Amino acid sequence: MEMLQNYINGELLPPASGAYLDNPEPATGKVYSSIPDSDQRDLDAAIKAAQKALPQWRDMPLEERAQWLLKLADAVAEASETLARAEAIDNGKPIAFARTVDSYRAAANLRFFANACTQFSSESHSMGNEAINYTLRDPIGVVATISPWNLPLYLFTWKIAPALAAGNTVIAKPSEITPMTAYLFAKLCQEIEFPAGVINILHGRGPSIGQAIVEHPAIKAISFTGGTATGKHLAATAAPMFKKLSLELGGKNPTLVFADCDFETTLDNVVRAAFANQGQICLCGSRIYIERPIYDRFKKAFVERVKAMQLGDPLEESTQLGALVSKAHMEKVLGYIDLAKQEGGNILCGGNRHQLSGRCADGYFVEPTVIENLPLNCRTNQEEIFGPICTLQPFDTDAEALSFANGTEYGLATSVWSQNINRCHQLAKQLDFGIVWINTWLMRDLRTPFGGMKASGVGREGGLEALRFFTEPKNVCIKY
Numbered sequence: 001m002e003m004l005q006n007y008i009n010g011e012l013l014p015p016a017s018g019a020y021l022d023n024p025e026p027a028t029g030k031v032y033s034s035i036p037d038s039d040q041r042d043l044d045a046a047i048k049a050a051q052k053a054l055p056q057w058r059d060m061p062l063e064e065r066a067q068w069l070l071k072l073a074d075a076v077a078e079a080s081e082t083l084a085r086a087e088a089i090d091n092g093k094p095i096a097f098a099r100t101v102d103s104y105r106a107a108a109n110l111r112f113f114a115n116a117c118t119q120f121s122s123e124s125h126s127m128g129n130e131a132i133n134y135t136l137r138d139p140i141g142v143v144a145t146i147s148p149w150n151l152p153l154y155l156f157t158w159k160i161a162p163a164l165a166a167g168n169t170v171i172a173k174p175s176e177i178t179p180m181t182a183y184l185f186a187k188l189c190q191e192i193e194f195p196a197g198v199i200n201i202l203h204g205r206g207p208s209i210g211q212a213i214v215e216h217p218a219i220k221a222i223s224f225t226g227g228t229a230t231g232k233h234l235a236a237t238a239a240p241m242f243k244k245l246s247l248e249l250g251g252k253n254p255t256l257v258f259a260d261c262d263f264e265t266t267l268d269n270v271v272r273a274a275f276a277n278q279g280q281i282c283l284c285g286s287r288i289y290i291e292r293p294i295y296d297r298f299k300k301a302f303v304e305r306v307k308a309m310q311l312g313d314p315l316e317e318s319t320q321l322g323a324l325v326s327k328a329h330m331e332k333v334l335g336y337i338d339l340a341k342q343e344g345g346n347i348l349c350g351g352n353r354h355q356l357s358g359r360c361a362d363g364y365f366v367e368p369t370v371i372e373n374l375p376l377n378c379r380t381n382q383e384e385i386f387g388p389i390c391t392l393q394p395f396d397t398d399a400e401a402l403s404f405a406n407g408t409e410y411g412l413a414t415s416v417w418s419q420n421i422n423r424c425h426q427l428a429k430q431l432d433f434g435i436v437w438i439n440t441w442l443m444r445d446l447r448t449p450f451g452g453m454k455a456s457g458v459g460r461e462g463g464l465e466a467l468r469f470f471t472e473p474k475n476v477c478i479k480y
């Protein structure tokens with residue numbers, strides 16, 4: 001059984017405590033590796049290394065820093081099959097998805113920010129003949145990134161890449177639920193002899209090592225992706241210390257299907273939006289509102305598609321839906337199905353834990369579940385479930401669709417399906433979401449601002465927004 005290690009100052013090290021946590025494989029329910037239960041001593045060592053490495057990394061010529069990130073991107077791309085397989089085992093997601101989404105994006109994130117930092121520039125403001133202002137954007141120093149389990153290496157690299165590109169040194173904490181690809185990433189850093197101490201990776205539990213990272217006075221900025229409740233707690237700790245915070249939190253995303261949509265394209269994408277990664281993407285569309293004239297036809301076709309989805313061993317190429325990430329999460333999701341029934345929901349398909357045979361007999365599989373007949377304000381339609389569950393509901397007017405869509409505390413992402421472009425523009429303006437997709441879902445241009453409104457977060461990632469977050473602006477005003 002593999003014992004994972006922390007990555008501090010370029011070395012793979014056991015935790016100071018000597019204590020490890022079990023890491024089960026979701027598709028089998030069996031523990032297959034263990035991870036360091038890190039504490040303050042590991043953090044202090046990592047901070048020391050990051051502080052020591054900072055001057056050289058910060059002051060390195062930009063082109064050279066970009067070359068290091070490109071080298072990392074190449075190493076990740078070369079290892080992409082190994083990483084995809086590791087992600088499928090560690091998270092329970094289908095290998096085909098891990099290959100095309102997780103592994104692919106991990107390399108793309110590093111490459112994107114390697115290039116972006118060479119294009120990053122700061123502003124100047126002329127005051128006519130009187131004076132000129134220019135803005136310096138220097139790296140912040142030692143920063144932290146904390147990432148979740150749903151897209152492990154994808155989100156881990158999405159955070160460290162801009163932090164490093166902007167010239168900071170990093171303490172990164174992957175989720176304790178899916179630690180494996182961050183560990184393999186540390187090995188790649190060693191293989192290419194990435195400068196020691198520039199990136200340090202600490203494994204362990206959120207409330208212990210995660211909390212210690214957030215509280216540490218040497219860490220000046222924290223980029224966090226995870227649940228809204230954790231984000232709230234983190235902000236309460238970090239805000240009085242005046243740390244810079246970027247919070248990418250939960251969602252309860254609506255999908256609006258109009259009668260004039262391109263039916264087949266919409267159907268394909270609405271199924272994908274609801275169930276990709278077993279519904280465990282913060283952007284998944286789990287509340288599906290359908291214009292009444294096509295409600296019955298769309299519902300029938302949608303349920304047929306969902307029933308035909310292949311639920312199975314994540315390591316099989318044909319699998320479309322794998323296991324949920326943990327036993328606890330599976331139980332939470334099944335609990336929401338019970339709640340939906342109590343709230344009067346009609347289960348159109350799914351609704352149960354799924355039993356596979358052989359290797360995966362004890363895995364955490366849940367059938368893709370479609371529910372109708374629930375009002376907007378019930379808990380099933382208000383709370384983030386983060387599993388393979390969606391609800392269907394008809395609407396009659398654009399105004400009603402808009403009020404349904406905006407009617408939760410969240411505001412991360414939405415998609416609108418209609419051929420009436422004027423309506424789409426009007427809705428896009430009025431939808432309270434950080435991301436509005438029109439006739440598409442999960443189409444990403446890494447230059448665009450990414451993040452949520454309301455309880456879905458504070459701040460934006462992506463492109464120059466992320467480089468701005470990881471730098472401290474300083475205005476210099478010169479009188480002529």
Ligand code: NAD
Nearest residue numbers: 147148149174175206207210211226227230248249250282
């Ligand atoms: P989580 O909040 O439980 O954990 C996220 C990370 O925070 C983990 O690394 C965890 O160890 C750490 N953590 C937990 N408690 C901590 C503490 N007290 N101090 C510091 N760190 C702590 O979230 P999760 O269950 O891993 O991920 C699922 C959630 O993430 C969902 O709500 C999902 O919507 C959200 N998410 C959001 C986005 C986005 O871009 N907005 C993307 C992916 C996932």
